[in-house]
Amino acid sequence: HLSGSRLRDLLHICSPFIKRACLISGYVVIIMSFRLWLMGGSMPLFSEQDNPASFSPHLLTRFLTYCYLLSFNAWLLLAPVVLCYDWQVGSIPLVESLGDVRNMATVLLAVAIVALCLHCVSSLQKQESREVLVGVLFLVFPFIPASNLFFRVGFVVAERVLYMPSMGYCILVVHGLGRLCSVVGRWGTTALSVSMLLLLLLFSWKTVQQNHIWLSREALFRSGIQTLPHNAKVHYNYANFLKDSGRHQEAIHHYTTALRLYPRHASAMNNLGTLTRHPEEAERYYRKALDTNPQHNRALFNLGNLLKSQGKEKEAEALLKDSIRFGPHFADAYSSLASLYAEQKRFPEANEVYLQGIENCPDSSDLHNNYGVFLVDTGEGQLAAAHYQKAVRLKPAHYVAMVNLGRLLRSSNENKEAESWYKRALQVTRKVDILTPLGALYYNTGRYEEALQVYREAAALQPDSTDIWLALAQVLAMAGRTKEAEKMTLGIISRQGSCIECYRLLSAIYSKRGNYTEALDALDRALQQNPSDLTVRAELHFSKGNQLREMNQLDRAFESYKLAVELKPDQSQAWMNMGGIQHIKGDYAAARMYYQRALLLSPGSKLLKENLAKLDRLERRLTGGA
Structure with a gap:
């Protein structure tokens, strides 16, 4: 009873x-x-490297490791000496047998918890010290979701999950301190108070130290290596930072270390492939990553791109499709697959891939920009402008989209709007890729001083670029500063003798001065470079014909024009000039033939029609006279 x-x-x-x-x-x-x-x-999906114990096939290993992790977390509360931002992949080896000495920590924790529970029951019966019960509840219950008891978690140890349990820990410590002070007397209370104060100062100092570690990405990742050098994940993270910072040799070292500690780290293999200069070695890393994890969408993407660059289009297409299938929110894969289709002239399929990518990755500014480039190439300029603008709205610092929009507006002769987009891009960054199209806009609209200023800045940023110095010389020549232009062009030729465009510019400068012999010599020197592009050779012969015509050497001019049309038969101007020479020489039948050939290529040319009309009048006059 x-x-x-x-x-x-x-x-x-x-x-x-x-x-x-x-x-x-x-x-x-x-x-x-x-x-x-x-x-x-x-439930979220985790990999073995996230929580190795939960992937162990042995029930005993899982049980012992989970129990030990409870005691390890309890120790972190008592003595937070060794702290790390990530405890994955080998940080805490699995407890695989009953003989493992770490099981003693599990037993000690179990004894402590049982003792606390018995104390709570006793306190409830006596209706006293309910703070112990509150402390135990705060200590235990918030940690249960992180204990692997009900579902798999994505970490081994995570210091953040101790935040709520630490409240219960603090309650128990304060309660215990109060009980001790009540029994040890005045001097004991003083000693306990001083000890607690020192402990608080020590913990505060540790907090400040940890705050310094979290101030930067590099400090955080380096601290992980110093704290847990046997953790593959911290080496991998630090290698990622080094890779992003351009310190590739150091990154390779830490990726290699991560693989030595955890040979099945697919992401480390993939990233090593991206840093490898030799395509064969890169392919080997990518394939090894896919052997480890066939669904690694980054490795599928990188290998697909590598094979695409090698002309292995079918395999590349399959890999890029798999990359999208296993990573539907990976925008770069859509762009790469669409560009492959575009290169193969499969424009409807490319368009479909871009639209699918935009649907699955609506916040990707690069995808909108790339789709805009595709639309421009397929003649959909108006629609492209909307996607360039969308890219800028999504990423206000997307200067590439701004430059592309500027080029599109420039092609429609909307020069003011184009200039404003170029200048907006320059507010983001001062790069050659932005300065050169702006300089070309100024040059083509006759604003030579502004063009000179822009090209000089570009040349200062990229002093080894022949194209920039040549553009600068062209602007000087058009601005009437032919001596400076000549000196600059000769300087380019002295550094790079095979600069065909330099000789063409020199020819134009000499011709403008009336030095036709020097102009002709410059064109001959350009032809001596034997350009492989037939169009360039045709244009050089055409320019040479013009110079010879200016020098009244009509027969030689005719031969040059003839060589030009043999290389490039669609040069209507060359056909017309050949007709003009025959016209002057009185061979009206040949002149008519050349004029009519030119008219087929340029049916709207007023000059050609006028020349044919003159020819008709001459022939009628001659016929009438006969």
Whole structure:
């Protein structure tokens, strides 16, 4: 009867707690159900490197390791000496046998928890010290979701999950300190107070130290290597930072270290491939990564791009499709596959891939920009402008889209709008790729001083660029500063003797001065370079014909024009000039033939029609005279 009475008393005392526990449990169920709904009704997927214990095929290993991790987290609360931002991949070896000495820590924790629970039951019966129960509940319950008991978590140890349990820990420490102070007397209380103050100062110092570590990405990743040098993940993260910083040799070293510690690290293999200069070695790394993880969308993408550059288009297409299938929100894969289709003239398929990519990656500014380039190439300029603008809205610093939009506007002779977009891009960064199209705009619109200023800045940024110095010389020549232009062009030729455009510019400068012999010599020197492009050779022969005609060497001029049309038969101007020479020489039948050939190529040419009319009048006059 007495024990039943005690049981009723205990139930009476515990009933408020049970009600609150049920209420809170209901809240937890509702919140977790909402979270599952947000995640599409499925739990997140983790890899073996995220939580090796949960992937162990042995039940004993999983049980012992999970139990040891509880004691390890308890130790981190008691003595946060060794702290790291990431405890994955080998940071804590699995506990695989009962003989592992680390099981003693698990036993000690179990004894401590049982003792606390017994103390809580005793305190409830006596209706005193309820703070112990509150401390234990705060210590245990918030940690349960991170314990692997109900579902797999994506980490081994995560210091952040100790934030809520630390509240219970603090309550227990304060309660214990109060109990100790009540029994040790005045001097003992003083000693305990001083010790607690020193401990608080020590913990505060540790907090400041950790804050310094979190100030920068480099400091954080380097601290991980210093704290857990046997952790493959921290080496991989630090290698990623080094790769992004351009320190490729150091990055290769840490990727290699990560693979030595964890040979199945597919991402490290993939990233090593991106840093390798030799295509064969890069391909080997990519394929090795895919052997480890066939669904690694980055490795599929990189290998696909590599094979695409080697002309292996079918295999590249299959790999890029798989990259999209396993990473539907990876925008670069859509761009690469679409560009492959565009190169193969499969424009409808390329368009479909771009639209699919924009649907799945609506926030990708690069995808909108690349689609804009594709639309321009396929003659959809108006639609392209909208996508360039969308790219800039998504990423206000996307200067490439700004330059592309400027070029598009320039092609429509909307020079003011084009100039404003170029200048907006220059507000983001001062790059040659922005300065040169702006300089070309100024040059083509007769604003030579502004063009000179822009090209000089470009030349200062990229002093080894022949194209920039040549453009600068062309602007000087058009601005009437022919001596400076000549000196600059000769300087380019002294550095690079095979500059065909330089000789053409020199010819134009000499011709402008009336030095036709020097102009002709410059063109001959350009032809001596034997350009492989037939169009360039045709244009040089055409220019040479013009110079010879200016020098009244009509027969030689005719031969040059003839060589030009043999190389490039669609040069209507050359055909017309050949007709003009025959016209002057009185061979009207040949002149008519050449004029008519030119008219087929340029049916709207007024000059050709006038020349044919003159020819008709001459022939009628001659016929009438006969």
